[in-house]
Amino acid sequence: MLRTISRSPRALPRRRFVTGAALACAAPRLLQASPALADAWSARDVVIPKTPQPPPLASSSFSLTVETVPMTVHGAHLDAAGVNGLAPAPAMRWREGDTVRIDVTNRLDEATSIHWHGLRLPADMDGVPGLSFAGIAPGETFTYRFPVRQSGTYWYHSHSGGQEQGALYGALVIDPAAGPVHQTERDYVMVLSDWTDVAARDIVSNLKFNSDYYNFRQRTVGTFARDARRDGLGRAVRDRLRWGAMNMAPTDISDVSGVIYTYLLNGQPPDIGWTGLFRPGERIRLRFINAASMTLFDVRIPGLSMTVVAADGNDVEPVPVDEFRIGPAETYDVIVQPQSEGPHTIFVQSEDRTGYARGVLATQFGLTGPIPPMDPRPLRTMADMGMAGMNMGGANDKHEAAGMNMPGMAMPSAHEKGNGAPAMTAPADLKTGVEVQSVAAEPMNRLAEPGDGLENNGRRVLTYTDLRATRPGTDPRPPSREITLHLTGNMERFIWGFNGKKFSEAEPIRLALGERVRFILINDTMMEHPIHLHGLWSELENGHDAFRPYKHTITVKPGERLSYLVSADTPGLWAYHCHLLYHMDTGMFRTVVVS
Amino acid sequence: MSRRRTTSLAALMTLAISPAPIGHATEPNDAMQGMDMPGMTMPTRSIVHVPKPGAEKQTKASATGKKTQTQLMRSPPAPNTAQDGATPRLIGMSGMSGMSGMSGMSGMSGMSGMSVRSPGQVGSARPGDAPVHYINGVMPVMDQSRYFHGLLDEFEARYSGRGGEFRYDAQSWYGSDYDKLWLKSEGTVGTSGRFGDGDHEALYNHAISRYFDLQTGVRVDIDSGPARAWGAVGVQGLALYFFDLEATAYFSDRGAAARLQGSYDILLTNRLILQPQAELNFYSESDRARGVGTGLSDIDAGLRLRYEWRRKFAPYIGMTYSGVFGQAAAMARSGNTTVHNMNFTFGIRTWF
Numbered sequence: 001m002l003r004t005i006s007r008s009p010r011a012l013p014r015r016r017f018v019t020g021a022a023l024a025c026a027a028p029r030l031l032q033a034s035p036a037l038a039d040a041w042s043a044r045d046v047v048i049p050k051t052p053q054p055p056p057l058a059s060s061s062f063s064l065t066v067e068t069v070p071m072t073v074h075g076a077h078l079d080a081a082g083v084n085g086l087a088p089a090p091a092m093r094w095r096e097g098d099t100v101r102i103d104v105t106n107r108l109d110e111a112t113s114i115h116w117h118g119l120r121l122p123a124d125m126d127g128v129p130g131l132s133f134a135g136i137a138p139g140e141t142f143t144y145r146f147p148v149r150q151s152g153t154y155w156y157h158s159h160s161g162g163q164e165q166g167a168l169y170g171a172l173v174i175d176p177a178a179g180p181v182h183q184t185e186r187d188y189v190m191v192l193s194d195w196t197d198v199a200a201r202d203i204v205s206n207l208k209f210n211s212d213y214y215n216f217r218q219r220t221v222g223t224f225a226r227d228a229r230r231d232g233l234g235r236a237v238r239d240r241l242r243w244g245a246m247n248m249a250p251t252d253i254s255d256v257s258g259v260i261y262t263y264l265l266n267g268q269p270p271d272i273g274w275t276g277l278f279r280p281g282e283r284i285r286l287r288f289i290n291a292a293s294m295t296l297f298d299v300r301i302p303g304l305s306m307t308v309v310a311a312d313g314n315d316v317e318p319v320p321v322d323e324f325r326i327g328p329a330e331t332y333d334v335i336v337q338p339q340s341e342g343p344h345t346i347f348v349q350s351e352d353r354t355g356y357a358r359g360v361l362a363t364q365f366g367l368t369g370p371i372p373p374m375d376p377r378p379l380r381t382m383a384d385m386g387m388a389g390m391n392m393g394g395a396n397d398k399h400e401a402a403g404m405n406m407p408g409m410a411m412p413s414a415h416e417k418g419n420g421a422p423a424m425t426a427p428a429d430l431k432t433g434v435e436v437q438s439v440a441a442e443p444m445n446r447l448a449e450p451g452d453g454l455e456n457n458g459r460r461v462l463t464y465t466d467l468r469a470t471r472p473g474t475d476p477r478p479p480s481r482e483i484t485l486h487l488t489g490n491m492e493r494f495i496w497g498f499n500g501k502k503f504s505e506a507e508p509i510r511l512a513l514g515e516r517v518r519f520i521l522i523n524d525t526m527m528e529h530p531i532h533l534h535g536l537w538s539e540l541e542n543g544h545d546a547f548r549p550y551k552h553t554i555t556v557k558p559g560e561r562l563s564y565l566v567s568a569d570t571p572g573l574w575a576y577h578c579h580l581l582y583h584m585d586t587g588m589f590r591t592v593v594v595s
Numbered sequence: 596m597s598r599r600r601t602t603s604l605a606a607l608m609t610l611a612i613s614p615a616p617i618g619h620a621t622e623p624n625d626a627m628q629g630m631d632m633p634g635m636t637m638p639t640r641s642i643v644h645v646p647k648p649g650a651e652k653q654t655k656a657s658a659t660g661k662k663t664q665t666q667l668m669r670s671p672p673a674p675n676t677a678q679d680g681a682t683p684r685l686i687g688m689s690g691m692s693g694m695s696g697m698s699g700m701s702g703m704s705g706m707s708g709m710s711v712r713s714p715g716q717v718g719s720a721r722p723g724d725a726p727v728h729y730i731n732g733v734m735p736v737m738d739q740s741r742y743f744h745g746l747l748d749e750f751e752a753r754y755s756g757r758g759g760e761f762r763y764d765a766q767s768w769y770g771s772d773y774d775k776l777w778l779k780s781e782g783t784v785g786t787s788g789r790f791g792d793g794d795h796e797a798l799y800n801h802a803i804s805r806y807f808d809l810q811t812g813v814r815v816d817i818d819s820g821p822a823r824a825w826g827a828v829g830v831q832g833l834a835l836y837f838f839d840l841e842a843t844a845y846f847s848d849r850g851a852a853a854r855l856q857g858s859y860d861i862l863l864t865n866r867l868i869l870q871p872q873a874e875l876n877f878y879s880e881s882d883r884a885r886g887v888g889t890g891l892s893d894i895d896a897g898l899r900l901r902y903e904w905r906r907k908f909a910p911y912i913g914m915t916y917s918g919v920f921g922q923a924a925a926m927a928r929s930g931n932t933t934v935h936n937m938n939f940t941f942g943i944r945t946w947f
Contacts (some may be wrong), residue, residue, distance in 0.1 A: 128735050129730075129733045129735060130730055130731070130732075130733035130734050130735040131729070131730070131735050132730075133730060134730045134731040134733055135731075135733055155863040159735070161737075170744070189794065201740075204742075205742050205744070206906070208742050208744075209742075209744050209946065210906065213906055215865075216866070217865065217867040218862055218865055219862070220862040220863060220864050220865060221861065221862065221863050221864075222863070222864065241836070243837065244835065244837060244921050245834035245835050246835075247805075247806060247833055247835055247836070247837055324832075389745055432804075432805050433805060434772070434773065434802045434803070434804065434805065436771075436805070442596060490805060492805070492806055493772060493802070493805075495772050496710060502738045502772075503735075503736045503738050504734070504738050507724075508727050510724060573727065574604070575735055577736070584736060585736060585737065585738065586738050587738035589736040589738070591727055591735070593727060
């Protein structure tokens with residue numbers, strides 16, 4: 001019976017995924033009772049394994065086997081790291097209040113790990129090698145067991161080397177104990193990812209040699225001629241000189257691009273596309289999870305308004321939007337209610353517009369909606385360089401060399417009010433150097449901005465200020481101290497870190513058990529960084545006071561300064577890092593010690 | 596293949612500067628093989644077996660049934676580890692005197708002064724903070740990985756009215772973000788079949804600023820002419836406006852020399868790249884046996900148009916110029932060799 005579930009698509013598992021007895025009994029009935037589910041499983045024309053939707057009933061006992069899963073996309077082959085024969089890994093459904101037990105067996109020939117992203121659990125269950133445990137050696141089984149104290153959309157992924165790039169990620173849906181807040185007729189997880197057959201280590205190595213390795217959209221003689229015609233020769237020259245004087249380029253959007261990435265939605269490349277079935281008038285909950293290693297995505301469904309109802313697993317006051325940006329590791333739940341048959345294209349562009357993932361909401365399989373053209377690709381501006389005084393839009397005559405003298409730029413100490421713990425505040429003398437390409441002179445609050453490439457596009461685009469929790473926070477105390485961290489890096493050398501130091505050069509961040517702390521992040525770099533704190537919530541200070549949203553991953557825009565509150569209520573060693581995989585791997589990581 | 600100059604290099608090698616912080620250490624179990632670095636500071640560490648208290652996890656399928664956690668204990672930081680800011684210190688590069696010509700390039704085995712970094716041992720730890728014990732010594736992030744790269748920048752045939760030449764210019768480096776072993780080699784096989792301009796360098800490379808590395812080491816001139824050896828100190832990196840620059844000074848008992856090399860990539864498109872490039876050599880003393888004169892002695896320059904068919908493989912065509920000046924030009928004239936040489940050139944640029 002169970003096999004009917006897990007076997008239908010051709011390439012599906014050799015091993016059982018769900019061992020929950022409850023589901024095993026309930027499965028046949030559910031198959032009949034849920035036409036959507038039955039339809040979903042009957043799709044037989046897929047080329048690569050598709051991520052199945054989570055089973056309809058939660059379970060509390062799982063057996064996952066991490067193993068090599070051959071994966072072919074567009075003729076490119078990868079021996080991916082998958083779970084139970086699936087890559088990307090299968091979706092799970094848990095229930096708030098249960099104690100879950102997951103046996104993870106490693107059949108790879110290297111150590112592995114599973115990290116439960118966004119979950120609040122004992123530190124030794126968090127799945128980070130070196131911090132939570134020693135990792136899972138080949139041939140070994142590790143048993144995770146912990147109580148589930150939250151609900152919503154989360155995900156899980158390997159925290160070992162490049163396995164996360166190699167498709168070891170899956171969706172995790174936790175049903176609220178009190179039942180769903182929003183009644184919907186359909187419920188789909190939407191796992192977004194960037195897939196490549198290039199080994200993770202090779203990607204880093206290439207970027208160390210040449211940080212533009214994957215960028216084939218740099219400024220050229222041709223774009224100079226175009227800009228000179230459009231803006232005038234003098235202005236074009238000055239703009240070139242200004243960027244050249246920093247050895248930076250406004251075309252630096254993503255370190256790794258569609259040159260090697262195929263963007264997947266639920267494991268499906270855009271030419272095949274993922275299909276979600278619906279009937280007109282139904283309310284559909286789409287649980288977007290950005291499982292990409294290096295890609296921010298912009299999500300929209302042309303013609304449909306999406307109502308954002310949850311962020312990073314936590315309910316927020318509904319926000320109707322046309323589009324939203326989702327950083328790596330973030331999750332957003334949206335509800336759509338298409339009145340027409342469509343088909344409605346789910347269009348997911350990479351931030352740098354080098355590719356897109358695609359899905360469709362349709363009334364039957366085999367239908368394809370119109371695919372819109374990709375939006376113009378963004379260019380970084382002086383605001384992204386942390387020069388708030390600069391007008392947006394790059395070429396502005398009023399602001400010339402004065403603001404551009406990078407090496408001597410001082411930190412904006414005026415922005416720091418109050419005296420944080422002396423040990424952890426940013427070094428006042430943070431200067432450019434081997435690991436610091438630039439220091440933001442005037443970082444600014446950009447929470448109300450949708451992000452580079454999304455401004456003034458005529459759509460309602462979600463911003464962080466739109467996120468307002470439905471419930472007040474659980475810890476009303478003001479923070480007792482502040483920890484200021486600069487997000488720093490040198491793109492040219494491809495070194496990333498905090499406060500000008502990579503992980504291996506820095507002290508851990510120490511929090512006292514029970515204390516409440518304000519983290520202030522200042523992004524000195526020209527790229528977004530989705531900063532993820534394991535094990536503890538990050539309560540984004542976005543103007544909603546007690547109703548600040550609880551997040552596990554906060555995307556910090558270039559040149560941005562933002563803050564969030566953390567209650568250090570769970571002891572242990574926690575990982576704290578940029579969720580761009582290769583930024584983490586090259587140093588943008590800290591150990592947070594709560595004791 | 597003369598080695599006679601190498602012994603005199605020992606004194607020059609004391610110029611080698613290692614600005615690396617003292618007391619940093621790395622994970623000793625990562626790829627250190629192949630680099631025997633006597634001067635390296637490594638952390639002392641001891642493996643102890645500590646039962647993990649209160650852990651809920653169960654490790655099945657463990658044939659040995661071991662339930663202990665192997666934890667890596669680090670020795671407390673040495674008193675001088677606090678000086679993370681790192682002022683440069685002088686360290687002799689003692690291991691480099693064993694170089695013997697070309698074979699020495701690959702067999703270079705000594706790099707003192709390479710220092711590496713350790714987690715949890717630097718920074719402003721408050722007294723009383725216990726060091727973080729990473730379970731089994733597993734680091735959650737391997738940000739100290741070493742990388743091995745090689746660039747064959749010029750690999751080209753040159754044609755002029757007088758015949759053909761072959762020229763290559765290659766670099767290779769291995770190491771971490773801060774410290775690398777850097778090898779350079781270039782040479783020209785002339786129309787007569789003579790191998791000239793054979794310049795081979797082995798350098799310790801240390802990152803010193805956003806875009807520049809400091810390089811110290813040795814240069815040996817090995818080709819069909821008499822061999823020479825030099826101590827070398829220079830910088831290499833990316834000047835502002837994306838201008839690639841190498842500037843190196845050389846010293847020996849024959850005097851001093853300098854080389855300035857620069858290039859700039861003009862992107863006609865994202866794959867079609869026009870690169871003006873020039874290399875200038877200066878000498879304080881003339882060396883008649885090698886056709887080198889005082890002052891600006893020679894220039895080798897090119898304008899190459901390459902197509903990055905792959906990032907790592909780019910065929911090119913171009914015009915190159917090689918010329919000698921001043922005393923060197925006089926020597927060339929008397930030796931009946933060309934003074935100024937314009938060539939049609941084609942080749943490949945490739946790297947790994």
